[in-house]
Amino acid sequence: MKIKFLGTAAAEGIPGIFCECETCEMARQKKGRFIRTRSQSIIDDKILIDFPSDTYYHVLSHGLDLTKVHTMIITHNHFDHLYPDELNMRSSGYSYLKEKSSLNIYGTDATLDAIRNRCSENILQAMLSVNDLTLNRIEMFTPFEAEGYKITALKATHRAPDSVFYMIEKDGKAILYAHDTNYFDECVWDYFEKNNVYFNLVSLDCTEANIEEMGYVGHMNLNDNLKVKERLSAMKCADEKTIFVSNHFSHSGKDVSYDIFKSIAEEKGFLTSYDGLEVSF
Ligand SMILES: [Zn+2]
Numbered sequence: 001m002k003i004k005f006l007g008t009a010a011a012e013g014i015p016g017i018f019c020e021c022e023t024c025e026m027a028r029q030k031k032g033r034f035i036r037t038r039s040q041s042i043i044d045d046k047i048l049i050d051f052p053s054d055t056y057y058h059v060l061s062h063g064l065d066l067t068k069v070h071t072m073i074i075t076h077n078h079f080d081h082l083y084p085d086e087l088n089m090r091s092s093g094y095s096y097l098k099e100k101s102s103l104n105i106y107g108t109d110a111t112l113d114a115i116r117n118r119c120s121e122n123i124l125q126a127m128l129s130v131n132d133l134t135l136n137r138i139e140m141f142t143p144f145e146a147e148g149y150k151i152t153a154l155k156a157t158h159r160a161p162d163s164v165f166y167m168i169e170k171d172g173k174a175i176l177y178a179h180d181t182n183y184f185d186e187c188v189w190d191y192f193e194k195n196n197v198y199f200n201l202v203s204l205d206c207t208e209a210n211i212e213e214m215g216y217v218g219h220m221n222l223n224d225n226l227k228v229k230e231r232l233s234a235m236k237c238a239d240e241k242t243i244f245v246s247n248h249f250s251h252s253g254k255d256v257s258y259d260i261f262k263s264i265a266e267e268k269g270f271l272t273s274y275d276g277l278e279v280s281f
Pocket residue numbers: 009010011039078080081180248
């Protein structure tokens with residue numbers, strides 16, 4: 001399996017478009033891995049996770065080929081993870097596809113409602129009626145299959161309705177992609193326990209980077225990432241071969257600039273994501 005991180009920031013991006021903080025100014029100067037766009041990843045060039053407004057930039061900058069993507073799994077309806085307006089651009093007249101193909105979008109009720117409310121009603125109905133687009137309602141803790149992958153939505157602790165994060169499995173390999181969530185709810189740990197899961201790669205929300213105490217519920221910092229790593233390892237859901245990645249950073253996080261955070265995270269056994277990072281296992 002391969003995961004490619006296309007965007008690795010929290011909502012404001014780094015640099016934030018209206019921001020003059022030290023982190024954002026440094027990103028403007030140094031560019032490269034210091035720049036972080038809004039969160040999106042793709043598994044094996046097939047399973048696209050989230051559809052933020054920066055998707056267009058990911059097409060331009062990371063060779064993301066949306067004409068070949070038929071499966072999108074959406075975590076929640078915050079704009080930095082779901083920008084439904086752009087889906088209008090897949091309809092006839094806005095796009096000319098050589099082969100007719102359907103795009104399957106998977107999400108909980110709140111996600112699908114956001115798509116229905118934000119896409120042009122006529123365009124959406126036209127796409128749905130000829131199966132150019134299919135909206136698939138998912139339930140937490142009920143695995144579904146897409147393109148040969150077993151995908152399970154897990155309950156996120158986050159300030160958006162019906163937020164989920166995902167477990168993606170294929171051919172005996174498994175990824176846990178857990179962003180826009182606090183330290184996991186006990187129901188998630190129970191699910192891992194009962195289902196005897198083992199992860200080859202775990203990507204965790206690290207919005208506040210190296211901050212000691214989180215001031216709110218809904219995201220994590222490096223300490224929380226460590227707690228998740230330790231508990232997964234104690235439960236044998238992970239071991240020394242598991243690749244742990246800290247991802248989804250805000251400019252407000254402590255020591256968040258790429259070079260500084262990378263060395264701190266490395267010592268604790270975490271890779272630091274950057275836009276364009278690819279990991280195969
Ligand atoms: Zn986010």
